[in-house]
Amino acid sequence: MEITDTLIHYTYSVQGVSYSASQDVSALHDWLPAERNRAIGVASLKFSPKNPANSMVLCEEWSGLRVPAGTHPDAKLA
Numbered sequence: 001m002e003i004t005d006t007l008i009h010y011t012y013s014v015q016g017v018s019y020s021a022s023q024d025v026s027a028l029h030d031w032l033p034a035e036r037n038r039a040i041g042v043a044s045l046k047f048s049p050k051n052p053a054n055s056m057v058l059c060e061e062w063s064g065l066r067v068p069a070g071t072h073p074d075a076k077l078a
Helices: 026-031
Strands: 007-014 017-024 046-048 051-056
Touching: 017 051
Parallel strands: none
Antiparallel strands: 007 017, 046 051
């Protein structure tokens, strides 16, 4: 996984099929951890069972990152 200011790049596999994806997180900048390099590594993601290529690692209500969220005032992510 790699995190830039606006994108999270990640790979995953579902039932033996590998996917490479990126998620635009420009609107979620405050939800990212302050130290981006700490988030690199294993993460959880959500995907659509009907379309496994449709996935996400982060949203306003959930985070698959295994480090604390940023300092967003509504931060409830773990």
